[in-house]
Amino acid sequence: MSKKKIATLATVTAAAGTIGLMGNQALTVQAATTDAATKTTVETTMTDGQQAVSQAATKTTIAKQAVSEATSTVTSAQAAANDAGAAKATAQKTLNSASSSVQTASDAQKQAVAIKATATPENITNAQQAVSDASTVQSQAQSQASSTATTVSQAQADVNAKSSAVTTAQQDLTQAQNKVKQLDTTAAQTAVNQDKASVATQTKTVATAQNVQNQANNTVTNAQTTVKTAQAAVDATNAKIKNADSTVEVGGFVMPAGYKEAYAAPDKAFDAVYNEDKDNWDEADAARNRAYDQLGKLEKKTKEIAYQPTTADKNEVIDDVSNLTEAQVRELSNFTASIINDVRKQFGFKPVKVSDGSAKLGYLMINKKAGDGETFGVNGGNQPLLKVGTSDKVGIPAEKLTDKLEGTVTRIQDFGEWSWTLYRTNNHTMADLKDGILDYIYGHLSTDSNTVVEGYNASWGSILDIMATEVGNVYDEENYKSHDLYLATTFDSKGTIRLIVITNDDNEIPKGSKFFKNTTTPAPLSHVAVKDNTLQATLKAQTKTLTTAKAALTTAQNNLKSAKRATAVATDKLANLKQQLETDEVTLKQAQSNAATPEELASAKAAVVTAKANVAVATAELTTAKQALATAKAADAKAQTAVKAATDKVAKAKAYLSSLENADTNLATANDDLAQAQAAYEAAQADYDEKVAAADTTSAALATAKEALATAKANLAQATAREQALKAVETAAQADLITTGQPKVQNLATTTKPSATSAAHVTKTAAIVGTTEGNATKSLKAKAGAAALPQTDEQSTSFLSLLGMMLLGLFGFAGVGLKRKRN
DSSP states (O other), rough: OOOOOOOHHHHHHHHHHHHHHHHHHOOOOOSSHHHHHHHHHHHHHHHHHHHHHHHHHHHHHHHHHHHHHHHHHHHHHHHHHHHHHHHHHHHHHHHHHHHHHHHHHHHHHHHHHHHHOOOOOOHHHHHHHHHHHHHHHHHHHHHHHHHHHHHHHHHHHHHHHHHHHHHHHHHHHHHHHHHHHOOOHHHHHHHHHHHHHHHHHHHHHHHHHHHHHHHHHHHHHHHHHHHHHHHHHHHHHHHHHHHHHOOSEEEEEEEEEEEEHHHHHHEEEEEEEEHOOOHHHHHHHHHHHHHHHHHHHHHOOEEEEEEEEHHHHHEEEEEEGGGHHHHHHHHHHHHHHHHHHHHHHHTOOOOOOOOOEEEEEEEHHTTTTTTTBBBBTTTOOOBBBBTTTHHHTTTTTGGSSSSTTTOOEEEEEEETTOOOOOOOOOEEEEEHHHHHHHHHHHTTTGGGGGGSTTSSSSSOOOHHHHHHSSOOOOOOOOTOTTTEEEEEEETTSSSBBBEEEEEEEESSTTHHHHHHHHBOOOOOOOOSSSOOOOHHHHHHHHHHHHHHHHHHHHHHHHHHHHHHHHHHHHHHHHHHHHHHHHHHHHHHHHHHHOOOOHHHHHHHHHHHHHHHHHHHHHHHHHHHHHHHHHHHHHHHHHHHHHHHHHHHHHHHHHHHHHHHHHHHHHHHHHHHHHHHHHHHHHHHHHHHHHHHHHHHHHHHHHHHHHHHHHHHHHHHHHHHHHHHHHHHHHHHIIIITTTTTOOOOOOOOOOOOOHHHHHHHHHHHHHHHHHHHOHHHHHHHHHHHTTTSSSSSSOOOHHHHHHHHHHHHHHHHHHHHHHHHHH
């Protein structure tokens, strides 16, 4: 089905307007129609329009009812599909169970057939004898087990009796001993004396243990203090190390791989295109810009090594940055050269240098002795305006400074403009100035660095050139690779960094000039801070002390725990001894009050001896009885095992005999069970097939119902759209024609006749109108024909409105959407 765009209400409205315009261009309309005729036309047309709206509303209502019924059908179909699915799942479980039952019945039937084959008279007789023999063994085992059980019972009773005898003998001994204590004052007194001695000794032991505990507690307290002190020392040293200044300056950059090539790429890209075609400037510029885009992405990967000053730089206060000493200018120049050389080293370029002459030139320029940083541009450069004689003071002949435009001169470049400025000029430290220089240089490594000098991209004059090209000038790279660069860095009266670069072109500064005195090549700064080793050594020693203190504390705490346990044990023992003393003192008092004769005491002691002997005899007899009980239990357990084995053997023999004797019956039963299982399986299979078919049917019905619902919803949407479109037309018509009671009449000024193209368009439109369907369409066509004016080459605007309504009505009822869908 081909996809065609379906016209919307806005499209039709536009079409109506177009036809109206055609009418304005093609016809001259005269307002000669009578009010009565116009009123009749309006009323008839509005009636037809209202009927069209009514019919559309009826179709919408019917479409809504269809959607409602289709929704109900889908709900019912979904429920039926759910029920069919559940029934199918249940049937599947039943079928699986039936299949398992068939397998079980088949195995049982095969076993019954095998037993039937062995059920001979001889085998049956043998099986009967086996049952008899097993039963005899079982009876013998049961008899033996009964005997051993009796023995166990008797042995248990003997143990119980012997145990009771021991208890009685022990009680008799206790009574005899108590009687002796009650009568023997000497023994009672001895016991009391011993108790008192033991209490006294144990009291000293408790005191000693308490002292040990106290000492251990003090040791723990002292050890805790030692640990706390050692920890504080370690923490303090760690803080010093963390906050300590590096012994060397730290700073610089780590450039991304490929940066050097990417920096030169924009101009090379431009030249590659421009050299081929001098008129193709735009493409050359575009190629350069693409290279700049890649360079910008690469520049973002530049890693700055944060500046870390030394203590000396932090402590060196500078009152006025525009009045630096020569030594300070030299130090700042060396620092700047170190940063630049860091980058140049990564690119494989010659390092820049600093000399007494370069540093002094920077000093003279900024101390208002040679121009206070005033500059002027010559050939795109930054040559400073020097006072007469200044260059001679630093060893550069004045005649070498004459600008020759195309000739080679000793270049002195001052990067003071578009630079980095301090927020104030006083009360800074040397560390502040160096940090600013690093920040200043980093700023020119950003994407905006290509426009440091306005109007120049990666060209002569850019600070970045000094780092990313061989000689600080990308255009002179091939001609000036052997030339040296000398730096000076200072600050002017505004607090702006002034970077002075001197290029000794063709060695024009005479050899031996004082300019070269004390020339140095500052090495790149460290990228890693170097801390004072003495602090690390101190920390190591303090950490060792702390570790020892913690170990001593652990030992002291363990000793304290042991001391507390020893004190507790000694205290408990002392309490027991005191209790024993109290008991023995009561016994002594009783013995003293009884005043027994020697004969009574002797008799009581003899009774104790006898009672001890009785306890010994009873205990020995109990031991023998327990041994006999253990032996009896072992024999009984063995007998019970034999009974179980014999019983199992009898059951097995009887089962085998029964299977032989009932082989025919068992086989018949097994055959019946198998037949029933097979029948049940077949029934389950049939039921399952039926449920599958029902599920398939309900699923298909559900799909059909859903499709019907989708169609009904689409029809409803279309009917609703038609109804809304017609209502909009009716409203517009009422506002335009009904409100005033008569049509608006307008004389059209133009008398332009329709062109061939316009006429063809009208013909085509009329053909479309003629092929549309619907009573409302036919009615509107008739009214449109009846509304035609006499041959005056003029027409009322009401006719144009009618024509717009007609086209909207035609669209609404012609079923264009459906017709296109069918096509």
